[in-house]
Structure formats: C-alpha cells, structure tokens
Amino acid sequence: MKSRVFLFISLSLVFFLAWSSIGWSQAPREEAETTAQHLATLLTVGRLIVERNQTLINDPRKGDKGFTPEVFEHEVVDEFIRQAHIDLKHLPSHLPSLAKELLLVLLQSSKEVVADVQFVINQRGIGYKNFIPATFGSQAARKFSNRSQVTIKQTTLNPRNLKNTPDAYEENLLKRLATQPASATSITEWIDNDTTLRAMTPIYYSQDCLACHGDPKGILDISGYPREGAQEGDLAGAISIQIPVKSR
Amino acid sequence: MALYNRSSILNSMILDRSIMNARSVTRKLRYGLKKLGSQGIILFLVAIGIFLQGCGLVFDAVELVQPLARDEMSAICSRGQLRVGISVEPFRPFVFPAVFTDEGVRVTGLDVELIREVADALTTYCGGQKPIAPTLHLTRFRDLFIEMNEGHLDLFVSSIGGNVPGARPAGLWYSIPYFHNGGIGAMIQQPEVAERIRAQFQKQSGNPDTLAAIQAGLSGLTVAAQRGRTSHLYAEANFKNIRLLICDSLPAAVETKDPRIDVILSKHSILDYVTKHVWPDWHLLTRNDGTPLILTQEYYSIVTVEEHRRLQWFLNNLLYRLAESGRLEQMRRRWLEEDYAPTRRATTEGLPFEISKVPEHYDQGQCRFATGR
Numbered sequence: 001m002k003s004r005v006f007l008f009i010s011l012s013l014v015f016f017l018a019w020s021s022i023g024w025s026q027a028p029r030e031e032a033e034t035t036a037q038h039l040a041t042l043l044t045v046g047r048l049i050v051e052r053n054q055t056l057i058n059d060p061r062k063g064d065k066g067f068t069p070e071v072f073e074h075e076v077v078d079e080f081i082r083q084a085h086i087d088l089k090h091l092p093s094h095l096p097s098l099a100k101e102l103l104l105v106l107l108q109s110s111k112e113v114v115a116d117v118q119f120v121i122n123q124r125g126i127g128y129k130n131f132i133p134a135t136f137g138s139q140a141a142r143k144f145s146n147r148s149q150v151t152i153k154q155t156t157l158n159p160r161n162l163k164n165t166p167d168a169y170e171e172n173l174l175k176r177l178a179t180q181p182a183s184a185t186s187i188t189e190w191i192d193n194d195t196t197l198r199a200m201t202p203i204y205y206s207q208d209c210l211a212c213h214g215d216p217k218g219i220l221d222i223s224g225y226p227r228e229g230a231q232e233g234d235l236a237g238a239i240s241i242q243i244p245v246k247s248r
Numbered sequence: 249m250a251l252y253n254r255s256s257i258l259n260s261m262i263l264d265r266s267i268m269n270a271r272s273v274t275r276k277l278r279y280g281l282k283k284l285g286s287q288g289i290i291l292f293l294v295a296i297g298i299f300l301q302g303c304g305l306v307f308d309a310v311e312l313v314q315p316l317a318r319d320e321m322s323a324i325c326s327r328g329q330l331r332v333g334i335s336v337e338p339f340r341p342f343v344f345p346a347v348f349t350d351e352g353v354r355v356t357g358l359d360v361e362l363i364r365e366v367a368d369a370l371t372t373y374c375g376g377q378k379p380i381a382p383t384l385h386l387t388r389f390r391d392l393f394i395e396m397n398e399g400h401l402d403l404f405v406s407s408i409g410g411n412v413p414g415a416r417p418a419g420l421w422y423s424i425p426y427f428h429n430g431g432i433g434a435m436i437q438q439p440e441v442a443e444r445i446r447a448q449f450q451k452q453s454g455n456p457d458t459l460a461a462i463q464a465g466l467s468g469l470t471v472a473a474q475r476g477r478t479s480h481l482y483a484e485a486n487f488k489n490i491r492l493l494i495c496d497s498l499p500a501a502v503e504t505k506d507p508r509i510d511v512i513l514s515k516h517s518i519l520d521y522v523t524k525h526v527w528p529d530w531h532l533l534t535r536n537d538g539t540p541l542i543l544t545q546e547y548y549s550i551v552t553v554e555e556h557r558r559l560q561w562f563l564n565n566l567l568y569r570l571a572e573s574g575r576l577e578q579m580r581r582r583w584l585e586e587d588y589a590p591t592r593r594a595t596t597e598g599l600p601f602e603i604s605k606v607p608e609h610y611d612q613g614q615c616r617f618a619t620g621r
Binding site: 116117119120121123124125126128129130131134135136138139161163164220222223224225 | 338345346347348349350352353497499500502503588589590591592593594595612
C-alpha cells in the first residue's frame with residue numbers, strides 16, 4: 001500500500017513537473033513570437049510614416065516642417081491601430097508583457113530618431129536630406145537594439161550600407177524569399193536549442209521606392225548609389241529580429 | 249561709410265579692445281602666479297576666497313589659473329576631443345548641408361576631411377592610445393569668432409580667407425593655407441550682365457584691369473554678398489556705385505526675388521560648384537576668353553586663438569606636411585573635380601555634430617540693403 005502511494009505521488013510529481021516545464025517553455029515562445037511580429041509591424045509603420053511625409057520633409061521652400069516627434073508618434077499610433085489593432089497609448093492587457101515593454105522601447109527609439117533629425121529636416125533651401133524610410137529604420141533599429149536584449153536589423157542581399165549585410169542565416173532566408181511570391185507573413189524559427197527566436201519580415205519595393213531603387217539600373221540615384229533596377233513588388237530586404245529567451 | 253558698417257566696426261573695436269585688456273591682465277596674473285609656484289597659487293586662491301565675497305569669484309579665479317596646469321595640446325589629449333567650429337551655412341563643397349545617414353546626422357566636405365586629418369594627427373601626437381574625436385559645433389558663421397573667443401572651440405575651419413583685408417578679427421590666429429586656389433568670384437543669371445563686363449574688358453584692349461572693368465561693369469546693378477564673408481569686405485571696399493545687398497547666407501541670396509539680384513559675389517570655388525550642381529540657372533561670370541573671372545585671390549586657413557602657440561605650430565607643421573605629401577592637392581581634387589554624391593560621402597566619411605549646439609530651426613535667413621552707401 002505504502003509503495004503504491006509512493007508511486008502515485010512520484011508519478012504525480014513527475015507529471016506536474018513535466019507539465020509545468022512545458023508550460024514555462026511554451027509561454028515565452030509564444031510571447032516572443034507575438035512580440036517579434038508586433039515589433040516588425042511597428043518598425044514598418046514608422047517607415048511608412050516617414051515615406052508618407054517625404055514630400056514635406058524634402059520641401060526646400062519650407063523651414064520648420066512641423067514633423068515633430070509628437071506628430072510622428074501620433075501618426076504611428078493611428079497607423080498601428082489600423083494595422084495591428086493595438087493602441088500603443090493604452091496597451092491591451094492580453095498583450096504579452098515582453099511585447100508591452102519592447103513596443104514602447106521601439107516607439108521611444110523611433111521618436112528619438114525623429115527628434116535627432118529635426119535640425120536636418122527643418123533646413124530651408126535644401127531639398128533631399130536623405131531622411132528616408134531606410135535610414136530612419138536603420139537608426140531606430142540600432143537605438144532600440146542598444147537598449148534591449150532584442151536585436152532588430154534591416155537587411156538585404158545587396159546592402160548599400162555594409163552594416164546591413166545579412167549574416168548566413170539571413171542570407172539563406174532572403175535568397176529563399178526572393179524566389180517566392182510576395183507575402184507579408186513573417187518567417188519565424190527557433191535556433192540554438194530553442195533559446196533564440198529568429199524572425200524575418202520581408203519588405204517589398206513600392207512605387208515610391210523605385211525613384212532610387214528602380215531603373216535605369218546602375219545609374220546613380222539622388223543619394224549617389226547605383227540604382228538596383230528593381231520592379232514594384234520585388235523583394236527589397238527584410239526586418240530581421242532576434243529574441244533570446246533564456247537571457248531574459 | 250554706412251551707418252551699418254560704422255556701428256559694426258565700432259562694436260568690433262570695442263570688443264577687440266576689451267578682449268585685449270582682459271588678455272593683458274590675464275598674462276600679468278599668470279606671470280605672477282608662475283613665480284609663486286603651486287603653494288603660492290593655493291595661498292593666493294585662499295586669499296581671494298577670504299577677501300572676495302561670493303564663491304563665483306573664487307571659481308572664476310580657479311578657471312583663470314587652470315591653463316597654468318595644462319597647455320592647449322595636453323588639454324586636447326586629456327579631453328580626447330578636438331572642439332571644432334564649423335559654419336552652419338553651407339559652403340559646398342567645403343561644408344555640405346547636414347544630411348541624415350544610416351549612422352545618424354552627418355556633415356561632410358573638404359573642410360570636414362581636413363578636420364579628420366587634424367584629429368588623426370592629434371591622435372598620434374597624444375600617444376595613439378585614445379583616438380582624438382573631433383566634436384563639431386555647427387554655428388552660424390558670425391558666431392564662430394565669438395565662440396572661439398569665449399573658449400568653446402579649439403579651432404575652426406570654414407573656408408575662412410586668411411589674406412583679405414578686414415577678415416582677421418584681433419585676438420585670432422590664422423594658419424598657413426590649406427587651400428590656395430581661393431578667390432572671390434561672381435555668378436549671374438542675366439546674360440546682359442556678362443555683356444556689360446565683356447564690353448568693359450574690350451575697352452581695355454589687351455591691358456587688363458579687372459577691378460576697373462568690374463567697377464564700371466557693375467555700376468548701378470544690385471550685387472549681393474554674404475554678411476561678414478570676404479566677398480562682403482571686398483564689395484564694401486571696392487564698389488561705390490552698386491546697390492549692395494547683404495545676405496545671411498548664399499542660399500538666401502539665390503532665393504531672393506525682390507529686389508532682383510544681378511550679381512552674387514562669393515568664393516569662386518563655391519560658386520563653381522553650385523552653378524554646376526545646385527543652381528544651374530546661375531552662371532559663373534567669366535573673362536572674354538571664357539576663363540572664370542576672379543576678383544581677388546584668397547587662401548583659406550584654420551583659425552585658433554592668438555595664445556595657443558603649441559597648437560598653432562602643430563597645425564602649421566601638419567599643413568606643411570600635408571601639402572608636401574600631396575595630400576592637400578588630393579583633397580582639393582576629390583571635392584572640386586571628381587563626380588560624387590555628397591550624401592554618400594556623408595554616410596561613409598561624414599562627421600557627427602552636437603545637435604544641442606546648432607541653431608534651432610536654422611534657415612538661410614534673408615537679404616537687406618547695406619544702408620548709407
């Protein structure tokens with residue numbers, strides 16, 4: 001009798017530990033994947049807001065553009081509600097705590113980039129200022145990565161900025177994405193014994209991008225780089241996110 | 249002379265004199281303190297503390313004595329920073345307008361490349377263990393001199409003419425040239441202006457006198473120059489029968505539609521660049537043989553305060569070496585002759601600057617007539 005009780009308790013304990021361990025590992029995985037998805041969306045939204053304001057930013061006749069960090073934030077918050085159905089000003093309780101924390105860090109980093117660039121964009125008499133979605137995204141991602149354990153990077157197969165050169169993992173995925181039909185879906189994968197999440201969200205060329213990245217291929221664009229000869233809908237690159245789970 | 253000029257000259261004379269007086273007192277005080285030694289300095293400060301009311305005065309006294317402990321070169325080495333003033337008004341290709349890059353906000357240009365050379369040489373001078381980082385202070389041109397006199401800068405580089413009369417405020421020192429091919433040029437939009445000048449040169453029949461030709465040719469026209477720059481000094485000194493417009497910047501002159509500007513005077517190298525790359529509606533004023541019309545020669549120098557002898561020798565020796573090795577000529581060709589995109593160069597080799605130091609909502613300003621001419 002005693003041995004049966006002992007066996008029952010032991011099995012219960014084993015089952016409980018196994019269940020709880022699955023639970024513990026499953027929750028951070030889902031949390032990380034959701035977080036990566038929202039972070040990629042938020043960076044994409046920031047890039048979109050910069051793109052929408054490009055004519056204003058490059059207007060040489062206007063001094064103070066009024067494109068302040070607050071205006072930027074307002075537009076980002078509105079667009080993020082449209083795209084992700086999440087109000088960054090009142091984050092929903094069901095959102096994972098990691099996402100809550102990091103979305104605000106990325107929003108703050110993005111605002112700081114817009115604050116840093118105020119002097120440049122408010123210069124009257126100067127048209128093109130190179131404050132474009134790509135440069136905004138690079139800086140916002142770098143600021144964000146410097147203040148969290150999560151890394152965000154914009155990457156592409158033929159980077160203009162060598163710091164955006166893909167690592168081996170990113171290169172393989174980019175090559176695969178380039179051969180597939182356009183899709184907004186992120187590719188997520190757990191590597192290093194399931195301790196690191198890698199997520200890649202593809203970016204495709206829109207019509208506005210082609211002024212610099214389109215035809216004629218090889219001819220220098222306004223910023224001095226040779227045009228890539230891209231077509232609308234071609235893969236431009238990806239937002240690459242790495243979230244280490246155990247290090248949290 | 250114009251009321252505008254009289255008051256500005258008077259102001260600068262008063263400023264110069266007060267700076268000279270302050271420097272003379274400082275020199276005497278330093279000499280006396282050197283004789284006292286470190287214990288003497290402490291006693292001196294204690295005495296000041298007792299006799300002078302208020303901590304501020306003691307603090308000022310300590311600041312006054314501080315240079316005794318470190319000369320300007322060791323101050324730069326220990327700081328790890330070279331504080332460089334640079335004009336916020338763009339003088340392409342010497343200083344391009346600030347742009348945003350993947351690395352953040354950057355400025356680039358020939359002057360910026362020279363600053364990198366100076367910083368690299370200082371890194372070697374300081375032992376090479378800690379790189380000397382150039383910290384750029386983008387300031388309005390007119391404020392560079394004030395910033396320098398107030399001790400906020402180690403030096404400034406902004407295509408400053410070192411040999412044009414009136415261009416050197418007292419108390420500042422100008423290096424040997426880093427750019428020899430300067431000179432004041434002119435750009436125009438209306439071909440009639442070029443015809444007037446051409447007619448004047450033809451009258452001279454093989455015995456050219458540029459000043460006479462330009463004085464007669466521009467008579468009655470509206471001529472713009474940037475306030476405080478050498479073109480302004482040249483116009484004030486040499487043209488009597490023009491309507492002189494003083495502009496806050498070169499872009500301000502280009503943007504002005506009322507009154508219509510007939511001629512803009514500025515540095516020839518800058519005008520050569522902007523007529524080719526920035527404002528194709530404007531054209532360089534040329535001689536009858538098609539060569540650019542240069543009104544006077546000018547060379548550009550690095551500027552520091554008068555007292556910094558070690559830094560001055562360091563700069564002169566460095567510039568001499570850069571000239572000797574052909575590096576200065578290479579820089580000139582890179583920025584003035586090669587085909588390039590400034591934005592791309594800003595990304596790869598531009599320098600950051602202190603955002604907190606730049607004027608808020610900088611714009612190129614405006615133009616106004618010089619009064620009393």
